[in-house]
Amino acid sequence: MRKEPETSKRGHVPVRMCMGCHQRKKKEMLIRLVKNADGAFSLDETRQRDGRGYYLCRDRACLKMAQKRIKGLGDPGMGG
Numbered sequence: 001m002r003k004e005p006e007t008s009k010r011g012h013v014p015v016r017m018c019m020g021c022h023q024r025k026k027k028e029m030l031i032r033l034v035k036n037a038d039g040a041f042s043l044d045e046t047r048q049r050d051g052r053g054y055y056l057c058r059d060r061a062c063l064k065m066a067q068k069r070i071k072g073l074g075d076p077g078m079g080g
């Protein structure tokens with residue numbers, strides 16, 4: 001009896017912590033912000049930009065919590 005390789009057990013899902021509520025969620029559930037050299041944050045729609053990435057739920061409440069903690073966060077243009 002031959003052993004089958006367990007290719008189906010690739011369940012690794014990248015998770016990131018929301019900087020607002022500090023819950024861990026799948027990356028796709030979060031928006032990515034990038035801090036630029038000026039210390040300003042901007043929304044990274046492509047998730048490909050260089051720089052330190054920060055993650056946040058798509059939720060105004062989380063944005064507000066993050067704004068209280070992080071100076072310079074401002075309003076990165078999440079819309080809503």
Ligand SMILES: [Zn+2]
Pocket residue numbers: 018019020021022023056057059062
């Ligand atoms: Zn959150």
